[in-house]
Amino acid sequence: MSLWLDTVDKSPNHPRAHHNLGRYYGDSGQKEKAIAEYEIALKLERASHAETDHVTHYNLALEYIDSSQEDKALEHLKKAIEIDPGYSAAYNNLAVLMIKKGKYDEAFDYLIKALTYDKKSWSAHNNLGFVLLKKGRFEEAITEFRYALAGKKDFPPALYGLGVIYKYKREFGKAKYYLRRALEKNKRHIMTRLHLIETLSVTMEKESLKTVLAETVRIIPPEIVHEVIEKIATDKIPDDEAPDLEVILPLVGKAYIERSEMLGNYGYHYLEKGRGNLEGLHH
Numbered sequence: 001m002s003l004w005l006d007t008v009d010k011s012p013n014h015p016r017a018h019h020n021l022g023r024y025y026g027d028s029g030q031k032e033k034a035i036a037e038y039e040i041a042l043k044l045e046r047a048s049h050a051e052t053d054h055v056t057h058y059n060l061a062l063e064y065i066d067s068s069q070e071d072k073a074l075e076h077l078k079k080a081i082e083i084d085p086g087y088s089a090a091y092n093n094l095a096v097l098m099i100k101k102g103k104y105d106e107a108f109d110y111l112i113k114a115l116t117y118d119k120k121s122w123s124a125h126n127n128l129g130f131v132l133l134k135k136g137r138f139e140e141a142i143t144e145f146r147y148a149l150a151g152k153k154d155f156p157p158a159l160y161g162l163g164v165i166y167k168y169k170r171e172f173g174k175a176k177y178y179l180r181r182a183l184e185k186n187k188r189h190i191m192t193r194l195h196l197i198e199t200l201s202v203t204m205e206k207e208s209l210k211t212v213l214a215e216t217v218r219i220i221p222p223e224i225v226h227e228v229i230e231k232i233a234t235d236k237i238p239d240d241e242a243p244d245l246e247v248i249l250p251l252v253g254k255a256y257i258e259r260s261e262m263l264g265n266y267g268y269h270y271l272e273k274g275r276g277n278l279e280g281l282h283h
Contacts, residue, residue: 016041019056026063034063054083058090070097088118095127102238104134122151126158134240138165156185160192164241167199175199190220190228194243194252201247213255222256 022037038060042053057080064073074097080090091114098107108131114124129144142165148158163179166172179196182189193216200209216225229249232242 019059022056022063023059026059026066031063031067035060035067038063054080054087054090057083058087058093061090061093065093065097070100073097086117088114088116088121088124091117092121092124092127095124095131099127099131104131107131108135120151122148122155125151126155126161129158129161133161133165134238136240138169141165154181154185156182156189156192159185160189160195163192164195167195172199172203176203187215187219190225191237191241191243193220194228194248197251198243198247201251209251213251214259216252217255217259225252225256 019038019041022034022041025031025037026034038056041056042060057076061073061076061080064070064076074094077090077094077097081087081094084090091110095107095110095114098104098110108128111124111128111131114121115128118124125144126148129141129148132138132141132144142162145158145161145165148155152158159178159182163175163177163182166175166178176196176199179192179199182192183196186192193212197209197212197216200212228237229245229252231237232245
């Protein structure tokens, strides 16, 4: 930071200095400062007809995505590919925005373009896998998730996607394998847990199910699970990715109730123990 602040101070009209300072701010979580520096860099790049402003547009778009300003992100990603029509990463992130909006056909087109310019983009392969999952094209989705894992070993979203697909294909052995691997990498991913709970329930693996439920209620606050279940119930999480509520609700609900009762009993135990100690002190 000191280096780029000094450079900006000595060369305030140098766009690359503002760009790199913006990147530092972005990497350190200072989103508003990052956006401000990228905006300055863009003005200076336009004035000097720089050939690298597509990168600034792209990086600025990522900051807007992280700040939930998706319309502005869309604007800058489109400018990035206007300047550089072969910018694979920009197409990939345009696809991400379309997926969030439920526009899977547009996302598919952007991802094909992303992979046209960078066939090894594991991120684009992963995103294409989810688009194909949404379209019910499971075999093609499996291929894309495998490409993603070849480029990014043990990438949790790709493992999760494979687990969900195999669950829907009723290939439960493979479903459990990939869902468990996904959980090993991201223990707090609720959707992975819910799909695994459903799978273990269907295959009637009581001890494994009991273990996963116990771990779930221990590390995931009930209000967070409730929020996810509400989204599933109100179709905010589409059916093509949602676990079966009729299967998981009774299991998860019972597990939280049992844990609550257990903690309550511990509370009463320690309360009584504390009272005894206090009485002893008074005597």
